[in-house]
Amino acid sequence: MSAYALAHLRPSAEPHEEVFQYMERIQATLDPFGGRFVVHGAPVEVREGEWPGGLVIIEFPSIEQAREWYDSPAYQEILHLRADHIPGDLVLVDGVEPDHDSAAMAAAMRAAANR
Incomplete structure (x- = not known):
């Protein structure tokens, strides 16, 4: 099952040379572990919060x-x-199986809550 590293980063207005070095070097750290960027720097469209x-x-x-x-x-x-120049939060999280069913998950949670 896939897993994800999610980082919520709050960069300063001025890019720093060390951040460029981090960006140039991070892929080499990901490769041995099968890591690949799914989202990297795309604009965020906030719909809630x-x-x-x-x-x-x-x-x-x-x-x-x-x-x-x-x-x-x-x-x-x-x-x-990166961390010295861009504050942020990073979490690791499991993904869901391809056949994930949120209605079945709700039913299981409801049953557990009613015990």
Whole structure:
């Protein structure tokens, strides 16, 4: 099952040289873990609430590979290049199976709540 790294980043107005270095080097840290960008720098269209900043989504073959990427020495070596200049939040999350059914999920949750 695919898993994702989602980053909500709030960049400053001025790009920093270290951020460019991070961008140039991150793909090499993703490759050994099967990571690929799904969303990277596209404009965010806010329909509900607020979303200051941008969104990055990286897909991995599994949550284990996402964790291994984030904890890898190669990624940890470059992380500060972004984090020192662009504040943000990053989460790792499992995706859903191809046959995911939200109605069945609601029924299971309702049954559990009524126990």
